[in-house]
Amino acid sequence: MGLVNAKISLKNPREKKLKILEENALVDSGAVHLCIPEHIKIQLKLEEIDKKEVTLADGSKKLVPYVGPVEIRYKNRVGFAGALVMGDQVLLGAIPMEDMDLIVIPGKRVLDVNPDSPNVATSIAK
Numbered sequence: 001m002g003l004v005n006a007k008i009s010l011k012n013p014r015e016k017k018l019k020i021l022e023e024n025a026l027v028d029s030g031a032v033h034l035c036i037p038e039h040i041k042i043q044l045k046l047e048e049i050d051k052k053e054v055t056l057a058d059g060s061k062k063l064v065p066y067v068g069p070v071e072i073r074y075k076n077r078v079g080f081a082g083a084l085v086m087g088d089q090v091l092l093g094a095i096p097m098e099d100m101d102l103i104v105i106p107g108k109r110v111l112d113v114n115p116d117s118p119n120v121a122t123s124i125a126k
Contacts, residue, residue: 002109003026003109003115004026004027004028004104004106004109004110004111005024005025005027006023006024006025006027006074006088006092006110006111007020007023007024007025007072007074008022008023008025008072008073008074008092008110009022009023009072009073009074010036010040010044010071010072010090011044011065011070011071011073012044012045012046012053012069012070012071013069013071013080014069015044015049017044018043018044018045020045020073021043022042023040023090023092024035024090024091025091025092026089026091027036027089027092027097027104027111028092028093029048029091029093029094029097029104030094031091031092031094032080032093032094032095033070033081033082033083033084033085033091033093033095033096034070034081034088034090034092034093034096035083035084035090035091035093036070036083036085036087036091036097037063037084037085037086037087037088037089037090040090041065041067041085042084042088044070044088046067046068046070046083046117047068048065048066049066049067049082050066051063051064051066051105052064052066052084054086059120062086064084064085064086065084065085066082066083066084066085067082067083067085068080068081068082068083068103068116069082070080070082070083071117072092072096072100074100074102074111074113075112076113077100077101077102077105077111077121078100079096079099079100080099081095081096081099081112087115092111095115097111098123099116099121099123100121101113101117101121101122102122106126109111110119
């Protein structure tokens, strides 16, 4: 399939005066969370809420800061999530993608809104 990247907007909803960050995110439906590098945490003045132990691809475990909330925007979608502070690039995982009703189109290697609900994000709440 190859790598999928998308330009997303990140904002701290508690800090109205801060500039919105436009970031090129790695989109990975096999990952679970939103992950951000330390410099994004600092720029958005995000508070550490907790620490989480994460299992990495090689099976090793690491304790990382969990911050939030983070407002995420892509096209006509908006969502809020906590973020794991790790890595050197923003990673958009399955939880925020599901929340915003976004899908990966593998053949085109793009992130897009769900074509079955192009105007309003849908979700299952039962």
